[in-house]
Amino acid sequence: MPIKKRTMKIRLWKLLAAGIISCSAEQAAAQQHPVYAQYLFNGMVVNPAYPSMDEFSSATVVARNQWVGMEGAPSTGTFSFYSPLKATRTSIGFLAMQDKITIYSQTGFHLNVSQKVKLDDKLFLALGLKGGMEQFRENNTHLATDDPVFAQDQQYWKTDIGFGFMLYSEKFFVGLAAPSFHNFDLGNSVNKVAFKRHLYLHGGMILDVNKDIKFRPGLLFRQVGGAGIQMDVNASFLFKNVLWAGVTWRTEKTAAAMMQLQLTKGFQLGYAYDFASAGYLNGIQSGSHELMLNYRFSFTKGKTLTPRMF
Incomplete structure (x- = not known):
């Protein structure tokens, strides 16, 4: 391939990555922290305090393909596990994640510990x-260029720490x-990527419509670095403690429809379809698909598994 064409291809890949990140606040987070449609069923990816809300052990796998049909579009895979320690109010967990976009990839491995305190008969912190x-x-060698700036793949390791608080009861x-x-x-003077601190404020409640139907509204506010605040508004219905059906709307001009089916007492299967209402994405992609499989169980014999509301 002529040098001029190779250079043009490199620039196109770089521009695609930069365009994806800059034109969508959602993907600006996805380059650093992926945005999930079904985060309420995999809350440890947002808040390290989340495992303390569950009395049972849980293992979750999530696969997300974003903007299907667009070359170099993001793809994300996540595995999480947590479990309460017997006779304590402490939970421990593990989180592994891989996120890819064009020639960039991010892989993380984290240990998680959470502790809950009983404030009164129904309220916990x-x-x-x-x-x-x-x-x-940064997989620069995939670009097939003679430019010395992109002659080698770049790889960096960074430590990562985080914290979170949760105030909760059975209803909110x-x-x-x-x-x-x-x-x-990360990077050098030619190719530099800035990773910014993420802050989340989120909440939800559960309301009884009747004996067979429950309604769960929720909000999530996300702030990344010096950027503005982004908001997710979601609403879901639970039918007979078996089927969740809901929608999410984001201020980044995207929305999602989702369903989660309780296959057995322990296994839950979830699917979400994201679509963009912004004009710059119409016609060049066919939405985003997210698949989730969760298994909840107890190491304590005879303990009855109850449905998870949050």
Whole structure:
């Protein structure tokens, strides 16, 4: 390939990544912290205090393909596990994540610990901490260029720490979290990527419509670095403690429809379809797909598994 065409291809890949990040506040987070449609069923990705809200052990796998049909579009895979420690109010967990966009990838491994305190008969306060390592890669050799700036793949490891609080009862929760607490820059003077602190304020409640139907409204506010505040508004209905059906709307001009089906007492399968209402994405992609599989269980024999509301 002629040098001029190679250089043009490199610039196109770089522009695609930059365009995806800059034109959508959602993807600005996804380059650093992926945005999930079904985060309420996998809350540890947002708030390290989340495991303390659950009396049972839980393992969750999430696969997300964003903006299907667009070359170099983001894809994300996540595995999380947490479990309460017997005879304590402490929960421990593990979170692994990989996120890819064009030639960039991010892989993280984190340990999580949370502790809850009983404030009264129905109200609890939980504190969560997480720590781990994240690897950032820039696969420049895939660009097939003679430019020495892009002659080698770039790889960086960074420590990552975060914390969160949750105030909750059986009927509501309010949380505040910074799952990545520090800012840092990666790359060199030619290619520099800034990773910003993420802050989340989120909450929800559960309301009984009748004996068979429950309604769960929720809000999430997200602030990344010096950017403005982004908001998710979601609403879901639970039918006979078996089927969740809901929608989410985001101020980044995207929305999602989702369903979660309780296959057995322990297994839950979820699917979400995201679509963009912004004109700059229409006609060049066919939406985003997110698949979730969750398994909840107890190490204590004879303990009855109850449906999870949050």
